[in-house]
Amino acid sequence: MVARMKEARRMPGAEWLKNHPRWLERIYLWTKRFVVRAYPLMKRINPRFANWLMVRSEEALKGWAFNCQMCGQCILHSTGMTCPMNCPKNLRNGPCGGVRPNGHCEVIPDMPCVWVQAWERSRSMLIFADEIKVIQPPVNRTLQGASAWVTMIEGHDVQTPHGWAMAARQEVER
Amino acid sequence: MNAGPMRAGSRLERVLRSGRFAVTAELDAPDSADPNDVYQNALVLAEVCDAINATDGAGANCHMSSMGCCALLVRAGYEAILQVGCRDRNRIAIQGDLLGAAAMGVKNVLCLTGDDVSAGDQPEAKRVFDLDSIQLLQVARMMRDQGVLLSGRKLRTPPKFFLGAVENPFAPPLDWRPLRLEKKVRAGAEFIQTQYCFDVPRLQQFMRRVRDLGLHEKVYILVGVGPLRSHKAAEFMRDRVPGVWIPDDVIQRMAKTPKAQQAEEGKRICVEIIQQVREIEGVAGVHVMAYRQEEAVAEVIQRAGLLPRQPRVPRFAIPSDEGQGLQRSPQDARQEVAQLSALASEPASANASVQNGRL
Ligand code: SF4
Numbered sequence: 001m002v003a004r005m006k007e008a009r010r011m012p013g014a015e016w017l018k019n020h021p022r023w024l025e026r027i028y029l030w031t032k033r034f035v036v037r038a039y040p041l042m043k044r045i046n047p048r049f050a051n052w053l054m055v056r057s058e059e060a061l062k063g064w065a066f067n068c069q070m071c072g073q074c075i076l077h078s079t080g081m082t083c084p085m086n087c088p089k090n091l092r093n094g095p096c097g098g099v100r101p102n103g104h105c106e107v108i109p110d111m112p113c114v115w116v117q118a119w120e121r122s123r124s125m126l127i128f129a130d131e132i133k134v135i136q137p138p139v140n141r142t143l144q145g146a147s148a149w150v151t152m153i154e155g156h157d158v159q160t161p162h163g164w165a166m167a168a169r170q171e172v173e174r
Numbered sequence: 175m176n177a178g179p180m181r182a183g184s185r186l187e188r189v190l191r192s193g194r195f196a197v198t199a200e201l202d203a204p205d206s207a208d209p210n211d212v213y214q215n216a217l218v219l220a221e222v223c224d225a226i227n228a229t230d231g232a233g234a235n236c237h238m239s240s241m242g243c244c245a246l247l248v249r250a251g252y253e254a255i256l257q258v259g260c261r262d263r264n265r266i267a268i269q270g271d272l273l274g275a276a277a278m279g280v281k282n283v284l285c286l287t288g289d290d291v292s293a294g295d296q297p298e299a300k301r302v303f304d305l306d307s308i309q310l311l312q313v314a315r316m317m318r319d320q321g322v323l324l325s326g327r328k329l330r331t332p333p334k335f336f337l338g339a340v341e342n343p344f345a346p347p348l349d350w351r352p353l354r355l356e357k358k359v360r361a362g363a364e365f366i367q368t369q370y371c372f373d374v375p376r377l378q379q380f381m382r383r384v385r386d387l388g389l390h391e392k393v394y395i396l397v398g399v400g401p402l403r404s405h406k407a408a409e410f411m412r413d414r415v416p417g418v419w420i421p422d423d424v425i426q427r428m429a430k431t432p433k434a435q436q437a438e439e440g441k442r443i444c445v446e447i448i449q450q451v452r453e454i455e456g457v458a459g460v461h462v463m464a465y466r467q468e469e470a471v472a473e474v475i476q477r478a479g480l481l482p483r484q485p486r487v488p489r490f491a492i493p494s495d496e497g498q499g500l501q502r503s504p505q506d507a508r509q510e511v512a513q514l515s516a517l518a519s520e521p522a523s524a525n526a527s528v529q530n531g532r533l
Pocket of ligand 1: 067068070074075
């Protein structure tokens with residue numbers, strides 16, 4: 001018996017939502033605007049509680065909608081509102097070469113490939129459609145379990161290893 | 175075509191830059207600790223190709239490591255391509271391996287994601303996938319160009335690599351594949367080896383898009399091909415090997431052929447595909463793969479009219495080696511394998527000077 005992989009979990013209603021990514025783009029922007037203001041206030045009152053609340057609500061809400069794996073550095077809006085950590089190979093930059101002819105995952109044959117969905121959904125996005133072309137840096141595994149909103153506000157999610165940052169800087173200069 | 179300055183000066187790089195149609199072939203790493211087993215396969219392939227890929231746990235099955243095979247190949251003067259997959263090693267191990275490989279004289283590196291553990295004979299293993307193939311490419315390029323590790327720590331001598339990546343033009347999402355190739359080029363890919371091509375029209379479509387994006391000017395594309403052994407093997411590959419797309423007409427053509435001639439038909443299909451692929455603008459070469467059928471690979475390359483290749487500068491005086499390796503007597507072959515194996519047990523430093531002279 002093969003146990004069901006955590007990547008394959010999908011909640012009722014969530015697929016419909018993700019297939020309408022224009023709404024999600026807007027929700028993302030609203031939430032961002034709200035959280036960026038609310039979190040520092042909450043933090044001033046009680047930092048532990050603020051963090052706890054962020055982690056739990058993210059786990060619950062993004063867990064339901066995106067099967068969020070709590071990587072702590074969210075790139076949902078760059079990947080067609082489809083969580084790349086649902087790819088069993090944890091790819092952040094696009095599909096592997098093993099996608100089945102019917103568009104399903106190599107590892108979990110009855111699950112559509114995360115990246116096939118990501119691509120299709122990104123095509124109907126208005127604001128972030130082209131962010132799928134961005135090269136995503138290696139995952140910072142120390143952020144696993146953290147709230148991605150918090151890491152975003154505090155700037156940890158975009159901190160890349162020194163070497164990577166050096167290379168990226170030169171790339172920009174070029 | 176011009177893809178920037180010379181990166182590593184490997185033979186493969188020089189062949190590609192010269193505009194010659196390149197041929198690479200895949201060496202099946204043995205389930206063995208005997209260097210003989212590597213050399214036996216390499217001997218057949220080396221004379222028909224410009225560089226030999228040493229697979230890294232292909233199909234998630236455990237074999238001799240790519241690193242081990244490359245070490246043996248390089249010592250004997252063969253041109254090796256180190257395959258680095260993301261499945262088995264995290265970023266620390268990968269960077270260390272890249273340094274080790276460069277120190278041994280490996281100049282070509284192919285960065286890939288790797289088949290999932292579930293495809294292999296040890297599906298209970300932990301999948302690592304710490305980096306993905308694009309990040310891996312960029313890390314390798316960073317080590318070469320910036321001369322640092324990911325942490326930012328400086329390397330005393332940075333490695334010199336000709337960097338490759340893979341692409342599968344035959345798997346969904348088909349319209350994204352060319353853009354993904356573009357991403358790989360941005361991340362540092364200088365040559366590309368594709369998955370098996372059995373569907374030339376689909377490749378043509380892919381290449382059209384690649385040319386529109388101007389990528390054929392920036393990266394050398396080698397199309398993967400290989401002879402099918404039988405109808406059953408074709409069905410197995412289609413159904414069980416991740417990422418292989420074989421259209422029905424090819425399967426049917428194999429099915430219609432009597433059993434005894436199926437291997438021949440497989441080779442004929444392969445030769446035809448090579449000839450069609452050669453005509454496509456932007457294709458710089460072919461990458462020939464066939465699991466445990468080195469002889470068939472050699473035959474296909476010969477029949478497609480791709481010989482002679484630039485012969486390996488022999489490490490030993492091998493009688494009448496050039497260009498007609500396929501007709502070499504078994505005694506000669508045995509003798510060379512014996513010499514190579516003896517060499518493998520020599521300390522590497524003894525060979526360093528010879529290798530420098532070779533390239
Ligand atoms: S935080 Fe990470 S795991 Fe969670 S949805 Fe975003 S990308 Fe996926």
